[in-house]
Amino acid sequence: MAKFEEVNKKTIPKHVAIIMDGNGRWAKQKGRLRIFGHKGGVKAVQSTIEGAAKVGVKYVTLYAFSTENWNRPKFEVNALMDLLVDTIKKEVKTLNKNKIRLQAIGDLDSLPKRAQEKLQSAIDETASNDHMTLVLALSYSAKWEMINAVKSIASKLKEGSISDHEINEELIDNSLSTAGIPNPELMIRTSGEHRISNFLLWQLAYAELYFTPKLWPDFRDEDFYDALISFQNRERRFGKTSEQLTEKNN
Ligand code: FPP
Numbered sequence: 001m002a003k004f005e006e007v008n009k010k011t012i013p014k015h016v017a018i019i020m021d022g023n024g025r026w027a028k029q030k031g032r033l034r035i036f037g038h039k040g041g042v043k044a045v046q047s048t049i050e051g052a053a054k055v056g057v058k059y060v061t062l063y064a065f066s067t068e069n070w071n072r073p074k075f076e077v078n079a080l081m082d083l084l085v086d087t088i089k090k091e092v093k094t095l096n097k098n099k100i101r102l103q104a105i106g107d108l109d110s111l112p113k114r115a116q117e118k119l120q121s122a123i124d125e126t127a128s129n130d131h132m133t134l135v136l137a138l139s140y141s142a143k144w145e146m147i148n149a150v151k152s153i154a155s156k157l158k159e160g161s162i163s164d165h166e167i168n169e170e171l172i173d174n175s176l177s178t179a180g181i182p183n184p185e186l187m188i189r190t191s192g193e194h195r196i197s198n199f200l201l202w203q204l205a206y207a208e209l210y211f212t213p214k215l216w217p218d219f220r221d222e223d224f225y226d227a228l229i230s231f232q233n234r235e236r237r238f239g240k241t242s243e244q245l246t247e248k249n250n
Contacts, residue, residue, distance in 0.1 A: 003221075003222045003225035003226065003229070004051075004054070004055065004221075004225055006225065006229055007055055007225050007228050007229060007232070008232050009055070009056060011232050012055060012056045012057055012228065013057065013184070013185035013186045013228070013231055014057070014058045014059060014182050014185060015057070015058065015059035015060075015061070015181065015182050015183065015184040015185060015186075016052065016057055016059070016060050016061075016184060016185070016186045016187075016188065016224075016227075016228075017060075017061040017062075017063070017184035017186070017187045017188070017199065017200055017203075017204065017207070018048070018060065018061070018062050018063065018187070018188045018189070018190075019063045019187070019188070019189040019190070019196075019197060019199055020041055020044065020045070020062060020063060020064070020190060020216040020219075021189055021190050021191035021193055021215075021216055022037075022190050022191030022192075022214070022215030022216045022217070023037030023038045023040065023041045023215070023216050023217055024037050025037070025191065025215055026040055026215040026216070026217045026218065027040070029215075034076055035076065035079040035080070035083070037215075037216075037217055038079070038080055038083055039083060040216075040217030041216045041217050042083070042087050043217065044216050044217055044218070044219040044220065045062065045087070046091075046094075047219075047220040047221045047224075048060070048219060048220070048221060048223075048224050049098075049100065049132075049134060050098065050221060051220075051221025051222075051224045051225065052132065052221075052224060053098050053099075053100055053131060053132045054221075055225065055228065057132060058132055058133065058182075059132070059133045059134075059135060059181055059182065059184075060132065060133075060134050060135070061105075061135040061136075061137060061178075061181075061184065061200070062134070062135070062136055062137065063137045063140065063197075063199050064084060064136050064137060064138055065080065065084070065106075065137070065138045065139055065140070066137075066139075066140060066141055066197065066198060066199075067106075067107065067139055067140065067141035067144050067198070068141065068197075068198065069139075070110075070139070081111070081112055081115050084115060084138070085114055085115050085118045085119075088102075088118050088119060088122045089118050089122070091122075092121075092122050092125050092126065095122070095126045095129065095134070096125070096126060096129065098129075098131060098132070099129040099130060099131035099132070100126065100129050100131060100132045100133070100134050101126045101127060101128075101129040101130065101132070101133045101134070102119075102122050102123050102126045102133075102134050102136070103123060103133055103134070103135045103136070103181075104119055104123065104135065104136045104137075104138050105135055105136075105137050105138070105140055105145075105177040105178060106136075106137050106138040106139040106140030106141075106144075106177065107139040107140070107144060108138060108139065110139045111138060111139055115138075119136075119138070133181070135178075135181065137199070137200075140177075140199075141198040141199075142198050142199060142200055142201035142202065143198055143201070145176055145177050145178075145202075146176075146201070146202065148175075148177070149172060149175035149176050152175050153167060153171065153172075153175055172202065173202075176202060176203070178200070178203055183203045183204070183205070183206070183207070184200065184203060184204060184207045185206075185207055185208065185231070185236075186207060186208050186210060186227065186228070186231045187199075187200075187204055187207045187208070187209050187210065188210045188211075188212070188224070188227045189209070189210070189211050189212075190212055190213075190214050190215060190216045190219050191213070191214070191215050191216060192211065192212075192213040193211075194211050196209075206236070206238055208230075208231050208234055208236065210227045210230055210231065212226075212227070
């Protein structure tokens with residue numbers, strides 16, 4: 001547990017977003033089907049979520065299924081949906097034990113009925129938990145979310161409930177599917193790919209980005225702590241100079 005001790009508990013990012021990538025390559029390395037990799041990815045999810053809750057992160061968002069993932073072979077999409085449904089169902093007990101609330105963002109209406117139902121009951125059953133929030137991005141893409149936000153603002157303008165000078169950062173924040181959730185301070189992507197892939201484009205504006213070559217099924221709480229330690233060693237300037245930050249601290 002050495003890594004846990006190394007994390008400074010006073011500067012924990014409130015929200016960490018994760019692109020879980022590399023399941024297919026992990027399975028291929030083992031001469032197995034891609035779904036074997038997704039199943040392996042569930043262990044990484046469990047270890048990461050437990051680790052995040054233990055260290056005091058308040059929100060974790062997992063990119064579990066993107067809008068673009070619908071274009072994968074039907075067999076893989078169906079198997080992934082089954083895996084998501086089974087995992088959500090099985091994990092409700094552990095979520096409650098650890099006081100973790102489940103939320104979901106994305107085009108949830110496009111999910112198979114059984115997935116929608118299991119997801120909704122897990123959300124309802126964990127709604128009063130207050131230690132941490134786990135947000136699953138399902139059938140999610142940032143461009144889809146932004147189109148919806150623009151539509152909702154446009155219809156408010158049209159009906160006259162807002163005027164154009166009221167269109168500001170706060171209104172856009174509140175029109176996104178992440179309304180009420182603080183922006184991620186850290187974004188982790190596994191598998192050595194250096195892309196954001198249509199994930200939380202607005203919300204990640206000032207996030208620190210952390211990339212690791214580890215494939216998602218090999219990722220564990222210790223790797224999550226490595227990402228936190230890297231985050232804590234960075235200087236977050238938000239457009240200011242280093243000197244301005246030092247002056248403020250003195
Ligand atoms: C990306 O790897 C991973 C996904 C598209 C799915 C992630 C889903 C899980 C880990 C299943 C369980 C999740 C939860 C939240 C219960 P990839 O298939 O793109 O890998 P590749 O780039 O190596 O092909």
